[in-house]
Amino acid sequence: MKLVRYGAPGAEKPGLIDEGGTLRDLSAHVSDITGAMLSDAGLDRLRALDVAMLPEVTGDPRFGPCVGGIGKMMCIGLNYSDHAAETGSKIPEHPILFMKATSAIVGPDDTVVMPRGSQATDWEIELGVVIGTTAKYVSEAEALDYVAGYCIVNDVSERDFQNKLTGQWTKGKSCDTFGPTGPWLVTRDEVADPQALDMALDVNGERRQTGNTATMIFSVAQIIAHLSQLFTLHPGDVIATGTPPGVGLGMKPDPVFLKEGDVMELTISGLGRQRQTVAADR
Template sequence: MKLLRYRIGGDVRPGLLDSAGAVRDLSAHVPDITGAVLDDAALARLAALDPQTLPLVPGTPDLAPCVGQPGKFLGIGLNYTDHAEEMGMALPEHPILFLKATSSITGANDDVILPRGSVASDWEVELGVVIGTAAKYVPETEALNHVAGYCVINDVSERDFQTKLTGQWTKGKSCDTFGPLGPWLVTRDEVPDPQALWLTCDVNGERRQTGSTRTMVFTVAQIIAHLSQLMTLHPGDVIATGTPPGVGMGIKPAPVYLKPGDVMRLEIEGLGVQTQTVRADS
């Protein structure tokens, strides 16, 4: 099942993608796609619906972030062996954790807006994990049972803000529009192995990132288990699990960063495609 949120005027409504790729309205069944409707029982009720009986949304609706009102937006850094190699950095002993402000979240195809003073904004295609049931002190063997589903995330990062403004990575990760989420949330039953997914990112039609979740340092299950020892993961919380090689910062002989007019296209096998145009803040 592919759950989504779409915009009609100033409203955001819940929906799902049917087998023909059309958007169906879920407003009669749930008020929104948030943590409140992501537990196994609620998802089973939605899965039992016949999509053909749901109202068809005409045209190509504008997509909002695929999950609404997440309490936490967590990021895992340096979590691909081949990405660590391109950056010349040692593999971490434990998952590197940073926060992205929830205010950075946007729809999958919304513009990415470079903040004032940005000279080093970068792309990062990442597997997103959305929590469905609360996780606290969860063992690795049970961790995936707490997942509602998966999505594509662009962990856009301003590298100078991240590394030169003194403090934690959060500064360079949390700018407005730096967290495109979607296009839809694919429920975990459709992703039998989150460690067997291909990821790609193109910038202006040129392939920049190609990777596989099999090269993760820490698996999705290990990440959830680790984080749940530190804090309760609540329904609707979002985790960006790291990026494969090919980020702009790692390009030799000199880094290449985003500029106004650039177009990013990100795809994860079975999870859909994002496309964002870059523009400068006014």
């Protein structure tokens, strides 16, 4: 299934995309797409519905973040060998973890607003993993059983805030609008292998990032198993699993960063497309 949340910010309704690409409303069956209904049993109840009988949604509504009420947005840094190389970083021994404030999360096509003083706002396409079942001390072999599904995340980053202000990376990762998520949550049964997904990001129609999840240093299963040894993963939590090469920070001979009016377009095979226009906060 492809689960969505559509409508105005803060007033999104639950829906799904049927096999013909039509948006259908789920409001009569669930109040929202949140961790509370993402268990295997909850998703099975939705699968049992007669999709053809669900109301069609007309027009061109905004899509919100594909999961509501996200408790934790966890991000893995330097998780692609080719991206680590472009930034001159060593291959990490363990997954590098930082947190993105949930207030940064927006819809897949919402405007990305550079904060005041920003000179180095950058793009990062990432595979998002949505937890469906409470996970604590799980093994790598069973880790994917705890996944509800997958989505696209743009881990927008202000590099000066991230690297030049005293403190952790979170400062440069958590600015408002820096977490476009969606357009839809694709349930795990429709993703045969999360380590075989093509990824691409364009800026103003020019290809910047091209990659495949096969080059992850730590697989989705390894990441979930590792994090679950440290703290509990709750239904509706999201893990952004790292970015392939091609970020602005790594461009040679000089870094290239976003400017007002730029347009980012992101795709991951089977997971849809995002499109954001960049604005400046005044």
